[in-house]
Amino acid sequence: MTAEAVAATVKIAYSPCPNDTFVFDAWAHGRVPGAPVLDVTFADIDLTNGMAERGELDVLKVSYAVLPWILDEYALLPCGGALGRGCGPLVLSREPGLDLTGRTVAVPGERSTAYLLFRLWAADVLPGDVGKVVVMPFHEIMPAVRDGKVDAGLVIHEARFTYQDYGLHCLADMGEHWESTTGLPIPLGAIVARRSLGAPTLHALAAAARTSVLMAWDDPEASRPYVRAHAQELDPAVADQHIGLYVNEFTAGLGDDGYAAVRGLLTRAAAEGLVPPIAPDALAFP
Known part of the structure; x- marks a missing residue:
């Protein structure tokens, strides 16, 4: 790392979800040798997407779906994010087999990867258009479906492990549809860093993120206090499932x-008109 990178304090935002606190624990607590100090802001993904669009911080965990709006200012880091298999968003309802044509569906943000996967699934599968889309914080979606405030909900994170506790049914698995039609892993959350930091610092940040991931795998117990402190309402077993699903080989390197x-x-x-097109080299790491 350059001397400038070592001396810097990097302003970063990521979610309090177990996968993010697991990934960044070693770095956030100064255990990654030579890494810049992190000034951490915790925020759910819909908020970090907005922060990135406004150019507010140096490094952020964002939805891959927001990249077309921010790639001029932010570079995609090749590690630290969330992709995988068998880990996609789910569409839930109170009654099994519900036809969503003309129905109201709650989603965790219209610039979320979950929403893109949902719209691509709907374009392939639904006989007609969804009625109304309502944006809600992800933790409010299952109660809203259970209480009949919306007909269905698009859920992410640990909801795939807990939705049955709400008496809900899975109508469709967006990740399963994506994998079956593309053969590719499911892209969920990305780590981006401000391009103006310069290539040496960007490479230093990527190296620190990757080292933090590897250290978390080498000593999983070290991260438990950080994970638990920010997932207090989550059962420890569910937190472990969450980490096991979302932190994988793609986290260490795309x-x-x-x-x-x-x-x-x-x-x-x-192609569906959901996002602006990106340049062929827009994802390349500087």
């Missing part, structure tokens, strides 16, 4: 399949 998945998602979404 690789060819990871980059293909991101390009595939944004290309298909642009």
